[in-house]
Amino acid sequence: MQKVEHLSSNGIIRIGRQVYWYRGEGRDDRLDRWLGIADRRVSVGARELCCRAALGGVGFGRAAGMLERLGQIRVSKERLREIVEREGRAVLGATKSWQLGPDWEAKDCAVSEGGPTRVMVGADGVMVPLITEAEKQKRRAKVARKRSRRKAAGGKRRRGRRRRGSDQAYKEFKIGTLYDESRQHQYAFGTSGNHEVLGRQLRREASKVKIDEADEKVSVSDGAEWIRRQLQTRLPMLDAMVLDFYHLAEHVGAAARTCFGEGSSAAADWSRQLLEAVRQEGPSAMLVEVEQTLRATRSPPKRKALKDLQQYVGKRCDMLDYPGFRAKGWDIGSGPTEAFCKTLTARLKGSGMRWDKLNAEAMMALAAVEHSNLWKRYWALQLSEAA
Secondary structure (H helix, E strand, O other), X not given: OEEEEEEEOOEEXXXXXXXXXXXXXXXXXXXXXXHOOOOOOEOHHHHHHHHHHHOOOOOHHHHHHHHHHHHOOOOOHHHHHHHHHHHHHXXXXXXXOOOOXXXXXXXXXXOOXXXXXXXXXXXXXXXXXXXXXXXXXXXXXXXXXXXXXXXXXXXXXXXXXXXXXXXXXXXXXXXXXXXXXXXXXXXXXXXXXOHHHHHHHHHHHHHHOOHHHOOEEEXXXXXXXXXXXXXXXXXXXXXXXXXXXXXXXXXXXXXXXXXXXXXXXXHHHHHHHHHHHHHHHOHHHHHHHHHHHHHOOOOHHHHHHHHHHXXXXXXOHHHOOHHHHHHOOOOOOOHHHHHHHHHXXXXXXXXXXXXXXXXXXXXXXXXXXXXXXXXXXXXXXXXXXXX
């Protein structure tokens, strides 16, 4: 007779049962699978409630309190953290193995009834707070003192898995997005890896929606070199790469402030003139305006600001054909991608929060499931695997 405790949506259930083992087949876990706890001590329903509470924008301590009051599930904050972060890693595994992905394809992304299908692609980087190695050492010293007191009192010694801390307090995570013009279909994913890792993800997830079958395939991004390189390499079927208009406006605004003064009407007028020129006539018209200003300027700092703007625009002329993009009805703003950067990392950026890289990636994966409208689908998959 084996006795175990299982956490379910009705609280902790203590189960005593016969466990059978067969030569050549191993352990008989049919009862566990029927209960939904074949590989864990937590049922599928309880895991979902734990994840829902933990994604609510509060720390694990407060989430545990909410879980007890609303779901009658009593669990410590550390146990809750363990359950939720493990689920996030399961999401990453399901996504990588093609078990989980967007519930739509390119054929569903018609711009209008009977019109062409259009899939938009985005990518960006966002900073996430991580636990540094110095912070880890400080915490371990504190834990060691507690263990010494516990050992002196006759308590059991417990040791968790050690991971090395980050070399910096913040690291850039990468986020990719796929969506249609109406935002009815949208999907996001992320990684703590480098640009190459996100590039492979972009290729894999774009394959899931059959992007090559779309009539129009367009990316909108901030024009960072790593994004352009990965889009060109991993998604060569794209019809165009569009520079986000608001990122261009930021570069124009920075040059205007240097040349005409912070908050001056001259800076606002110059910025407006350049942006209107590129919207209506394309990058050549904008570069003409910048060159005229440069010829009339002698100040070294101002000339540098103008030359930097020239270089920025010159490298991205193919991404600045705004008249042509707008004529085709294409979006020139990366709003959906910017929004996902906020929603996928909101839980990671609470006051005082610091994360191990792997755990932060797991939490971001759970948030991506929720904000990509795949929550029900993921948990249905978990139930089917447990059955």
